[in-house]
Amino acid sequence: MAARRRARRRALDVLFEAEQKGLQRPDEVLDLLQQRRAHTAAQGDFPLYAEEIVAGVVAKREHIDELLSTYAQGWTLDRMPSVDRSILRMGSWELLHNDDIPDAVAVSEAVELAAELSTDDSPTFVNGLLGRLQELKPTLL
Numbered sequence: 381m382a383a384r385r386r387a388r389r390r391a392l393d394v395l396f397e398a399e400q401k402g403l404q405r406p407d408e409v410l411d412l413l414q415q416r417r418a419h420t421a422a423q424g425d426f427p428l429y430a431e432e433i434v435a436g437v438v439a440k441r442e443h444i445d446e447l448l449s450t451y452a453q454g455w456t457l458d459r460m461p462s463v464d465r466s467i468l469r470m471g472s473w474e475l476l477h478n479d480d481i482p483d484a485v486a487v488s489e490a491v492e493l494a495a496e497l498s499t500d501d502s503p504t505f506v507n508g509l510l511g512r513l514q515e516l517k518p519t520l521l
Contacts, residue, residue: 385489386430387429387433388429388433390430391434392493394413394434395469395470397416398412399462399465406438406439406441409434409438410434410438417431432478433473436473437473441469444469444472444476445469447472447476448509451509451512451513463502464502464505467494467497468510470493471487472513483517491503491510494506
């Protein structure tokens with residue numbers, strides 16, 4: 381597994397766990413991130429890019445959630461499967477706030493995670509929503 385793909389998966393694990401535990405405040409999510417990082421230190425390095433993703437999503441979550449709510453036609457954030465919410469938040473952050481990642485890669489990686497970890501309809505949904513954000517990116521920033 382490529383390094384960035386592994387980092388995305390680790391970041392998704394943390395974001396999903398935080399959501400399942402009801403952790404809403406940024407400090408709570410970042411504390412969980414540090415716990416997971418410390419836990420994996422004995423097994424190997426926790427990818428630095430995973431930390432960057434989680435910290436980025438935490439910092440921009442309010443804006444990201446606003447965009448997802450606005451452009452998810454017929455879906456509220458609460459109605460989405462929690463893994464899809466986490467994937468969409470991560471993909472949105474990469475797409476809108478990380479200039480090191482090409483837009484198409486951000487969307488593609490999110491779609492692959494949805495295909496691997498969520499429902500049969502999730503990849504299409506994730507692709508459509510992130511694709512819409514990609515189209516609107518110049519006006520959203």
